[in-house]
Amino acid sequence: MELLRTLSQVVNRLRSSCIRRRVAVVCPNDPHTEYVIIRSLREEIAEFLLVIDSAHKDMAYQLRGASPDFVRIYEASTPDEAAALAVELVRTGEADILMKGLINTDNLLRAVLKKEVGLLPPGGVLSHVAVAQVPLYHKLLLFSDAAVIPRPTLEQFRAMVSCDVALCRELGNEQPRIALIHCSEKVNEKFPHTLSYVHLKEEALQGRFGKVFIDGPMDAKTACDRHSGEIKGLSSPVVGNADVLIFPNIEAGNTFYKTLSLFGDANMAGMLTGTIAPVVVPSRSDSGNSKFYSLVLACLAGNLNQDTL
Amino acid sequence: MELLRTLSQVVNRLRSSCIRRRVAVVCPNDPHTEYVIIRSLREEIAEFLLVIDSAHKDMAYQLRGASPDFVRIYEASTPDEAAALAVELVRTGEADILMKGLINTDNLLRAVLKKEVGLLPPGGVLSHVAVAQVPLYHKLLLFSDAAVIPRPTLEQFRAMVSCDVALCRELGNEQPRIALIHCSEKVNEKFPHTLSYVHLKEEALQGRFGKVFIDGPMDAKTACDRHSGEIKGLSSPVVGNADVLIFPNIEAGNTFYKTLSLFGDANMAGMLTGTIAPVVVPSRSDSGNSKFYSLVLACLAGNLNQDTL
Numbered sequence: 001m002e003l004l005r006t007l008s009q010v011v012n013r014l015r016s017s018c019i020r021r022r023v024a025v026v027c028p029n030d031p032h033t034e035y036v037i038i039r040s041l042r043e044e045i046a047e048f049l050l051v052i053d054s055a056h057k058d059m060a061y062q063l064r065g066a067s068p069d070f071v072r073i074y075e076a077s078t079p080d081e082a083a084a085l086a087v088e089l090v091r092t093g094e095a096d097i098l099m100k101g102l103i104n105t106d107n108l109l110r111a112v113l114k115k116e117v118g119l120l121p122p123g124g125v126l127s128h129v130a131v132a133q134v135p136l137y138h139k140l141l142l143f144s145d146a147a148v149i150p151r152p153t154l155e156q157f158r159a160m161v162s163c164d165v166a167l168c169r170e171l172g173n174e175q176p177r178i179a180l181i182h183c184s185e186k187v188n189e190k191f192p193h194t195l196s197y198v199h200l201k202e203e204a205l206q207g208r209f210g211k212v213f214i215d216g217p218m219d220a221k222t223a224c225d226r227h228s229g230e231i232k233g234l235s236s237p238v239v240g241n242a243d244v245l246i247f248p249n250i251e252a253g254n255t256f257y258k259t260l261s262l263f264g265d266a267n268m269a270g271m272l273t274g275t276i277a278p279v280v281v282p283s284r285s286d287s288g289n290s291k292f293y294s295l296v297l298a299c300l301a302g303n304l305n306q307d308t309l
Numbered sequence: 310m311e312l313l314r315t316l317s318q319v320v321n322r323l324r325s326s327c328i329r330r331r332v333a334v335v336c337p338n339d340p341h342t343e344y345v346i347i348r349s350l351r352e353e354i355a356e357f358l359l360v361i362d363s364a365h366k367d368m369a370y371q372l373r374g375a376s377p378d379f380v381r382i383y384e385a386s387t388p389d390e391a392a393a394l395a396v397e398l399v400r401t402g403e404a405d406i407l408m409k410g411l412i413n414t415d416n417l418l419r420a421v422l423k424k425e426v427g428l429l430p431p432g433g434v435l436s437h438v439a440v441a442q443v444p445l446y447h448k449l450l451l452f453s454d455a456a457v458i459p460r461p462t463l464e465q466f467r468a469m470v471s472c473d474v475a476l477c478r479e480l481g482n483e484q485p486r487i488a489l490i491h492c493s494e495k496v497n498e499k500f501p502h503t504l505s506y507v508h509l510k511e512e513a514l515q516g517r518f519g520k521v522f523i524d525g526p527m528d529a530k531t532a533c534d535r536h537s538g539e540i541k542g543l544s545s546p547v548v549g550n551a552d553v554l555i556f557p558n559i560e561a562g563n564t565f566y567k568t569l570s571l572f573g574d575a576n577m578a579g580m581l582t583g584t585i586a587p588v589v590v591p592s593r594s595d596s597g598n599s600k601f602y603s604l605v606l607a608c609l610a611g612n613l614n615q616d617t618l
Contacts, residue, residue, distance in 0.1 A: 134572050136571065136572045136574065137572065146492075147492070150499065150500070181560070181564070182560065183455075183456070183559050183560055183562075183563035183564075190459065191459070219563055219564075219567050220563075220564050220567040220568055220571070221567035221568075221570060221571045221594055222567075222594065224571055224572075225571050225594070227594070228571075228593075228594035231593050231594050232593055232594065247560070247564070248560050249558065249560055249561070250492050251490070251491065251492055251556070251557050251558055251560065251561035252558070252560035252561045252563075252564045253492075254492035254528055254529075254561075255490070255492075255528075255529050255556070255561045255564050255565050255568075256564050256568055258528050258529040258530035258531075259529055259530075259564075259565055259568045259569060259572075259573065260568060260572055261530060262445065262529070262530045262533055262534050262537075263443050263445050263446065263533075263568075263569055263572070263573035263575070264568065264572035264573050265445065266572070284537075284540050284541055285530055285531065285534070285536070285537035285540050285541065
């Protein structure tokens with residue numbers, strides 16, 4: 001499978017596969033969500049199950065006019081009930097992806113995480129993966145976790161690596177290069193994540209993550225800039241050529257996301273993983289492009305989560 | 310005083326002031342350090358006290374040829390002794406700035422932090438401040454701490470804010486806008502730094518930091534992009550227009566530094582503060598430009614630390 005190097009190439013791959021993912025949208029009543037739906041319909045990559053709460057029955061005219069082959073409308077009385085119904089549509093296999101519209105993220109996540117009737121399987125680890133297309137990098141860059149896990153434990157780091165590796169393979173990358181991020185190359189017990197990194201590298205050698213290169217701790221520049229690695233005398237298949245960055249905490253991951261998107265002029269895509277189906281929860285400040293690409297990413301992942309976790 | 314918006318403007322300000330700072334350099338025996346020294350001599354912003362260890366006596370030919378009015382050479386037997394001598398030159402007032410050459414950072418810091426004969430006054434807080442000149446931002450952006458303090462306490466946050474405010478004033482900014490960075494706007498006891506932020510805001514209102522605007526928690530994009538703030542319904546003198554970002558931990562600060570420098574095509578400058586004189590410790594992977602601008606920044610700060618701390 002050819003390696004996908006841009007988000008546009010991901011869209012083309014989805015189009016050429018002729019598979020339209022079925023997306024359950026909770027409260028699709030804001031302009032950004034409508035934009036994503038209309039663009040996805042035009043690109044022919046998805047069909048939609050729109051769950052509308054009673055306060056917004058009269059909205060979404062444009063969507064109500066769409067072909068019933070590709071847009072079905074469900075009604076619920078409140079946003080919380082809309083969330084519960086959309087989750088149910090995913091659980092029963094009628095939808096492949098869950099997407100957030102005009103509902104508070106906490107409320108949506110409550111439905112997603114609800115025991116027995118939610119989307120997180122027993123023992124599952126909810127995490128966030130983002131994909132950045134940065135003008136000053138030569139390929140797509142995946143990273144975790146910018147949004148969900150504050151201080152990853154070893155188990156959570158494992159889940160993050162597994163999800164990111166599975167997504168790399170969907171992007172046509174058979175042997176992803178994973179950088180474990182810290183502010184220096186030193187393993188130091190004052191920074192417990194660096195001890196987790198040592199474990200992850202050992203487990204990778206034992207084959208836990210399949211065919212991968214993994215290295216760290218190293219800083220974000222060393223991971224993505226060969227010259228920085230050379231100056232430091234570092235050389236590995238990862239240094240300067242990372243496909244995946246694993247961040248030590250949510251503040252570092254979130255800072256990377258926000259800095260790339262604002263100052264790196266990057267297109268970003270992101271989704272939640274660990275659930276039985278991808279969950280798309282765009283950040284309010286994401287651009288329309290980023291929101292569309294987040295759904296594109298989820299469509300690529302498809303039922304990945306069910307297959308691999 | 311006119312607001313300085315670029316690092317070149319800082320160089321011009323230094324030139325026009327006709328004050329040459331006296332810089333003690335520990336082991337100036339690598340090409341990057343030589344480059345910084347030669348460029349600073351050409352720009353007429355500094356003069357140098359070069360402390361050379363015995364293994365490198367024959368190096369630095371170019372520097373040995375410089376005018377003895379602006380370059381004096383001192384000899385020490387080992388790099389550690391060179392560090393001790395350079396620190397002594399600062400302590401006795403013969404030099405205004407300490408700069409690292411070809412010596413391990415840990416060894417240099419050991420001399421800087423040595424009790425009674427080092428550069429950190431009793432009760433002083435060593436921290437790092439960086440200044441970024443980013444093509445996609447409309448002014449210089451200061452931030453702390455990318456390099457020294459792992460998990461700032463309230464006292465350390467206070468010192469970081471004080472140093473950054475003092476540096477803003479040197480840049481001609483009379484009322485700096487300070488953003489306290491987190492991944493969301495929520496104050497949450499699970500994230501102790503957000504509780505420190507509440508204290509800092511109260512103290513700022515009581516006048517602790519002089520004339521400033523301070524706000525947070527907020528993410529790095531909200532701090533620097535007005536549009537992101539508007540979407541979130543946030544409005545304050547800081548949102549979208551920050552002069553200073555205070556990061557919650559070293560991994561987030563370091564990630565910001567490295568991401569801006571690599572993907573934001575930024576020129577960076579950085580130095581240590583809290584000491585009785587600025588200490589310039591360039592990162593190995595910094596560009597020649599960044600290393601020069603770091604010295605420029607230290608020259609601007611001059612004896613700031615002695616005046617304000």
